[in-house]
Amino acid sequence: MHDTLPHLNKMNFPAIKRGDLxxxxxxxxxxxxxxxVHCHVNSSPKRTEMMSVETLSLVKSFLIKNNIQTLDITGGAPELHPGFKDLVxxxxxxxxxxxxxxxxTILSEPGMGDxxxxxxxxxxxxxASLPCYEEKNVDQQRGKGVFEKSIFGLKQLNSLGYGKAETNLVLSLVYNPQGPVLPPAQDELEKAYKKELLQKYNIEFNQLFTICNMPIKRFGSTLISNNQLSDYMMLLxxxxRSKNLENIMCRQLISVDWQGNVYDCDFNQMLGLNMQESDAPMHIAxxxxxxINGHSIxxxxxxxxxxxGQGSSCSGALAS
Ligand code: SF4
Ligand code: SF4
Structure with a gap:
């Protein structure tokens, strides 16, 4: 299912090319x-689409043949895939x-005890997404009871060493704004998150990433319904800032959908925007x-x- 929102023109965004994958x-x-509410992949408990065993096998081959340093697994809730643990x-x-x-919240779902x-x-x-350190705001964006379960999950992770300076277990949180505004400065917000979560819940984490809400899928539709789309696009x-182009994630990443089709990034995947402007998606095979070094994005x-602003991608603000 691809986004057909009318606002996504090929306007003046600068041409960019790939670096090393x-x-x-x-x-x-x-x-x-x-x-x-903000989910850009329209995930829900009702969705059934899952990567096949054959495609998972191609993913494994790709990792080795292309000397991939990092495998970034997303979903949905990726842990719900029966092949998740084997792949990891x-x-x-x-x-x-x-x-x-x-x-x-997946950490406290039935069957996820280990x-x-x-x-x-x-x-x-x-x-992990935690769009605020206030219960009311998190529940409003992610559903009733999500904040409490998220705190439970974070405590569980801390008890195993996640988020502690003395371990290699990295726990990063992701903040995205509640509506059509830019996120505040990442450094300042990280300090506030660390202070609040430690004082109120004795929770530690390594870093906070701030990301913009993308004007596509569920969030894009909400903007259209509220007549806020053109103002938000104008704000973006x-x-x-041109310096954010240097560190944009699509330069060194490719995104594979559950069917094995490959895109320049997760957002392009959701839009059905194929690599190199081709008519049909390329398959990981x-x-x-x-x-693909040097290919156009x-x-x-x-x-x-x-x-x-500070720029954002899957790994937060981009400005160095
Ligand atoms: S937890 Fe993530 S994947 Fe699941 S609905 Fe929320 S934003 Fe979408
Ligand atoms: S990561 Fe995706 S959405 Fe962002 S600039 Fe690159 S292609 Fe565009």
Missing amino acids: DTLQINIGLKCNQQC SYATENNVHVIDRCNL LAQFLAKNEVEIV KESY ELINTN SVRDHCYGCTA
Whole structure:
């Protein structure tokens, strides 16, 4: 299902090209135990799409043949895929660093009792959304009861050593604004998060990433319904900073959907915007033996969401 929002023109966004590929991001399935307002993949408990065994096998080959440094696993809730643990184990055995985009509430879902221990044992980096340190705001954006469950998940991770300076277990939190505004400065907000979570809940974490809400999928539709879309697009464009182009994630990452089709990034995947502006998506099987360094990246208006203000991508503000 691809986004058909009318605002995503090929406007003036600068042409960008790929550098060396070091990260393979895969969307392993669209099923999620949550249904958040801002979700750009429209995930929910009702979605059933999942990466096949054959495609998972191609992902494993791709990691090795292309000397991939980082496997970034997203969803939905990626841990709901029955092949999640096998893939993580394979990657870590082959010295590929693994990132799990974890929504925290999954850690307390039925049948997930050993998940946190498994992640710790494999030294999986956890990147988890927590759009605020206030219960009311989190529940409003992500659903009733999500904050309490998230705190429970964070405590579980801390008890295993996640987020502690003396371990290799990295726990990063992700902040995105509640509505059509830019996120505040990452450094300042990180200090506030660290102070509040430590004082109120005795929770520690390593770093906070701030990201812009992308004007696509569920959030894009909400903007249209509220007649806020053109103002938000204007804000993103007016907040463009060219230096953010240097560190934009699509230069060293490709994003694979649950069917094995490959895109320049997760957002382009959701839009069905193919690599190199081709009419049909490329499949991971076709790319295993291809060097894509120097290839053009397909851009549209939504890319201003990556270059606005401090800039943002899957790994937070970009400014160095
Ligand atoms: S937890 Fe993540 S994948 Fe699941 S609905 Fe929320 S934003 Fe989407
Ligand atoms: S949305 Fe961001 S990461 Fe994706 S192609 Fe555009 S600039 Fe690159």
